[in-house]
Amino acid sequence: MNHIRFMPASLLAGFALPLVAAPALADFIDDSHAKVELRNHYINRDFRQSNAPQSKAEEWAQGFTVKFESGFTDGPIGVGVDAMGQLGIKLDSSRDRRGTGLLPFGPDSLEPADDYSELGLTAKLRASKSVLRLGTLQPILPVVVYNDTRLLAASFQGGLLTSQEIDGLTFNAGRLTKANLRDSSSRDDIGYGAASSDRFDFGGGTYAFTPQLNLTYYYAKLDQIYRQQFVGLVHTQPLGEGLSLRSDLRYFDSRGDGAERAGRIDNRNFNGMFTLASGAHKVSATFQQMSGDSAFPFLNGGDPYTVNLVTYNTYTRAGLDSWQLRYDYDFVALGIPGLSFMTRYTDGRHARTATVDNGRERERDTDITYVVQSGPLKNVSLRWRNVTFRSGNGLTNSLDENRLIIGYTLALW
Template identity: 80%
Template sequence: MKPARNASRESLFSLAAALSLPMFAPSAMADFIGDSKARIDMRNHYINRDFRQHNAPQSKAEEWAQGFTARVESGFTDGTFGFGLDALGELGLKLDSSPDRRGTGLLPFGPQSHEPDDEYSELGLTGKLKVSKSVLKLGTLQPMLPVATYNDTRLLGSTFEGGLLTSQEIDGLTVNAGRLTKANLRDSSSNDDIGYGAATSDHFDFGGGSYAFSPQLNLSYYYGKLDQIYRQQFAGLLHTQALGNGFNLRSDVRYFDSRGDGAERAGRIDNRNFNSMFMVSHGAHKVSAAYQQLSGDSAFPFLNGGDPYVVNLVTFNTFTRAEEDSWQLRYDYDFAAQGIPGLTFMTRYTDGSHVKAGSVDNGREWERDTDISYVIQSGVLKNVSLRWRNVTFRSGNGLTTDLDENRLIVGYTLALW
């Protein structure tokens, strides 16, 4: 089987090389092919969301779908300038849904009929150029940066189009800079103009980096500007410390300052967001406490197709409304300590208050989440992951969203080479 797999890999990248890198001799392609890797991520996702408030326009949202994400990543050609090519293919298939049960975020649906699509897909290519310890990527991107974080909480991950330069020329320092122009949402096949809310822009520019002063201390700063909509600054600190007797403390402190830019197409943006999480771990146990405080006249802005980089981003809610204060308590346990490797448990409670939204001046909301997951350790189903997520969300003082939710997720990654 292994020779056939290698032959398949060489055939695929020889074709890519012939199409995209015709100027290079075969000897220069050795690392391009030899350092390549490919995998298929499979995710089966079921969501049942029961809306509990009176007069809800939809009594429940319930959908079941299967997702496939194929990733092929080349190495780099030999030489001062190394060239490479990555490919991303995503396919979502409807297993069960209907117009009266749509809207879980698993499947797109028609604007008039509300009929969920039977399938949706995306194909993205990314060209790469490497010089020394710097890499420039152009094409389809899934950034994980404080000012631009892609969403991967449903069937398929969202993507962006643009360019990203990552440099690690100085030991301990990682610098990122780039521009995003399009976004493909997690339940969409189309690339739309980058934007926030109902407003769109020509581009989102960003830059910044992080510096590791030691293995225990990391500081970071980023700046982002969604042209004619908002501009944002971020500063963060990560610190780990051994407390003795097997206890360890992890501190994660983040601060955002967001203001309007140019024509302010999304309305006035005025938000400061301080959030932090402190986690104490000992053996199989982890206990975390988080606090998030927003000030200013608007909600916390983040890119359509992305997630906010905040500690109280939980299963359903983000707790990022204007003036909202929120706190979280969380507990994790790894059952490997009881002789059951692969089985983990998490539960958390998040509470938000002082929300300003429209005519609401002092809204309240809270969420309780429980996760139980298991990764099969042996046999023909080895490495298949099973996860059950249970959510309860309630709001009050003028806010009107109440729901109970269950998610069942089965995942598996197949390495092709």
Template identity: 60%
Template structure:
């Protein structure tokens, strides 16, 4: 999709809203509408530590994401429309050094000067239930969109959400049939992340129930047609221990299995994982553990992310049979009189990894984040984040690297 098409669609949006607001629509269609423009500047550098890998990868770009959401028309069933337009612009890169995923790359391996996409979503609401058709960015245990580069990924399909029509119960169900990758302008068929095996659709259903004020349980089912089935059980509890002291427990279980011949390889595994986080004033201390057993890697959609406690800055720790543990520390500098400044560091160690060429492999990752958000003035909300990664993999599982990301972001409310 060209930038001219995106501009035309954005210019047409106010007319679409005004048309929908005429006649049977209430003022809430406009009064409850909102729009924002997110600006994201991202520089990323990877320094590979093995002679078999390229020396470096380096990309720099500027992203623009416009989101517009209407309210709903009056009546028993309310109708509305949402829009999302994204534009990525290359600031600096070369065919030799590109490849971080920050920029779109053409079939010749050359980074594009710019790329863009437009997504529209029709929606209808009855009581606390909302049906959305079109562009979707779900955040669920069995399907999550990716937002870790210049632009975010998105899916096309339909999704029904019931937000506590039954007190304490949230339900989601839907079907996806296409994906727009974070570094692409096209809508493509869904595929399996590890080998690109394509599928006609992905179906999902499930929900979460508040058992107590601080305790919730969830179940979700996902099926990538003719490739894999996935069942998820989760339990989250936040336990207050004292003033400004609490313990959060996040337990997750996945059962994954083949669902046809499309994969070209076997998936039949169980994954148990959990994370404990102790919050003490400005400090957070976290510890996580995961155990995978069976055949195949942890499955998820290309263009998405796995719902894993060990989904960290670079690696997912989702290779077959991976046992992994994590230690994490967060600090909020507001307690020292510097509101908006935060620090995070974590270390993840994976072992017992099996691949077609390696048995009992090992890998580890160390991440450090330093972020600051301006608290007031004309630049209030402007945020700067530095991310540093060190990743090492034993027995040639993955290329060793040191990585730095510098991200500057600002979201401008339009109305």
């Protein structure tokens, strides 16, 4: 286990800014805040094939994440520091039930770890309406989205500049060099699949023409592996009487770069989601079309920024065309605040792999979530997620899965 020792804001300020006068530290301390996030996660995955390497994967674990974010010192260039400590503890698992993504396991022994932990520090500088962050990063951008679907969240190491100097435009540029995966305490070289790289460079931004319409463009390059362009358009159209239509269109063009260490990359991914909202109801329909000779590439430690990224599957194989129907309901309309329901069905066809020419994948997800509204357990969230995944033409294993997740966030100050 990596032992983590958390420091209060005053000590962090003292270490980070030993030469700054006390009056300049006022905003650094007064604007700071800290919180602890608790996540109890149970996954039971039942494989449906008789020849599957495991009959099931089943693990239960408790996660703790403490986050501290300072304000900025006064002056033309403000200085700040953020810190994040994560700890995962095994509650139940074994070598024959490993592999849910909750816990790391030994490469030789295959025994799940009893615990694992990670500490991340981020320095930040602010000038005018621009902020530079150096260290641990968890970006949510079209070309890099950190994974937060298990016990502990993934993170990256590098630098990120965010600027809003031009009204309506949010610009981001950066470089990532390391990745800390969701079930790991190590910092690995940035990469895709089994291939690694020295750096991942990216830049782009979103311009809001109106509050209802924005356009996004990004360019990214994973050195010697792939380069990628993204264009996205989001539009929300009020239709009157509490009704609205949201259109979210996304296009990626991905090609190989340099030595192409992960093999030939050749993928165009056009996908979109249309959501009709009326009061407590939301109905969504999506499409996702893959063209080119390879799967859609995205960073290890991240998730694809695509509309058909669902609970188990990503629908990013070469040639895979997929669609989804989704329904959401908020029970506040029936006088039960805090209770919500979601169900969706996603179907993909024409997938190509080295051994399959016309594979099919389909998944049904159902979520029921309740957030306690009052009493000593106020803000505790309980979620049950049920998954049925099936594949055809020998593409991959089919499975049934249940996840139970209990979460709570406590503000420390």
